[in-house]
Amino acid sequence: MTKYFFQELFYVLLAAIIIFGVLELLWPRLVLAYININWLLIGWVVSGILEIIVNREK
């Protein structure tokens, strides 16, 4: 289940980054006023790394 969790988290965070990016282009400051995208990017990279590690172990 852990394998799926990181995989799903990775996809959702990727989608979030893309959607937030598009929203920022459409309406500047809409996302950045409330959310620090840096943390989202770090979370996305970490979830990707953990997904690779977990999958390799299995």
Added chain:
Amino acid sequence: MLKTEKIMLKLTKLRMILWGILGVTIFVLLWLKLVPTGEITYTQDFGGKNEFLSKLTPAERVKEKDRQVMITGDPVYFTLRTPRPFREAEVTFVYNTQGENASLIEAGILMSESSWRYKTKPVQNKMIDRLSSVWNVTREGKTILLQKEKQFNSIKEFYRNLPPVEEFALYNYKLDQNYILPDYRPASEFQRFDIPLRGGYEFFTYLKDEKMEFRFVFFDINRNREQDDFYLDLYYNDKLLQSKHIKGDGISSDSKEVNEVENGVIDLKDMPEGIYKVEVRANDDIVTKSIKTAQKKLSFISRLQLADPSVLEKSEESHYPALMYFSGSKINAKTIYPADLQTIQLGDEDAEDLVVEETYKKFSQNIAGNPKKTSSTKVLLEKGGIILSGDGNFAFSSKALLEPGYNRIKSSDDITDELNFILADYIPPEEKGRWKTKTVKFDLEEAFAEKEYSGGLSRKYRFMISAPGISKDRESEIEINKIQVKLKGESLWGRLGIR
């Protein structure tokens, strides 16, 4: 098989949760952007980053201390970014004053960027607060009438039997009566003012049984990268009578090319007697080379920028030293040109001069003996390139100077022995513990709104907190605990016509 189904079920749940969180986040962000209810509140408590309400600037006039800000200079500014247009802003200040000199605090919103004009509203007027405890008070709504000795039972009665001008003063109140100059005679010949003025300005003029005629010679000096179209507006009793759009030279680069543009003309007959206001709404690329007028009175309101003669290549003659007249009790001067640093002579030889010794810094000088603005003070300028401002008006001749309106209560000097009545639209701040709270309403539809991105919904408004008595030398400060802005506008259901 069962195990796989269980995993799939769990996976579906996990997907629903994660994608659900993302969906809710996007929904909340869009809600905060579009504000469907039409109301939203932003708070600046000086704790961290705030995308909507900026911190107070300039930094040299504020001091931050434990999530509180001390205002040590006057004025200070902050900006408000709204996610979409709104109709009204209710700005609440939670503050405390230290020292005796913070007697007047006003908050303002920028109305015109070109003339840098703020519409101010009272936060606290300690002179009125103090007199309220000593004089007789009649309050009707937000209007207050203070009487040294009670003569009138209501504000209506006061209005019907208005006492002599020197006996009453106003604060934040517009008296619905035309200001008439009793001994006014129209000018017999045209006047021409040749000192070049830079950017926007406003002036008062007076009309009685005469034609209104102004001829402005404008130049576009192309120092900034923007289109230089501008407007020539005429007001009577605060109502816009006419607005003329004047095109710049069409150059939107900073080429420094100097070109004459269309002359501004105001030519009107059969106008009623009274005070008129003319506003040139222009940016700093527009220079008024001369003004020719049939009017006797031409009095610049509170601020004007005298152009550095070098900006007009074609200007051969020097107009300096230049003599001006000022009607107020405090004058300020600032220059951005090192070559225009100067000593401005004020009044008679024994009066203190105003020394402008640094660029980009505002220097001020109080003019003694003119608190009621009954006389004018000579202002002798060695050079141009200077921005003059103050609590009065400026003119190029003493006859042209006009200080319309009634006495105003802005400092303790305004409370004279002859004063018997004060009429004001003023509600004192509420006091809770060590903090005072005051809410001031601003109409955002009439204020200057900067669109941050073309086609975007966001708007940026500029606010000011003015406290003329505040300065580091005078040991007076305003401690700001919180600034809260409640925005009100059209709701989504209102826009869709759903009740």
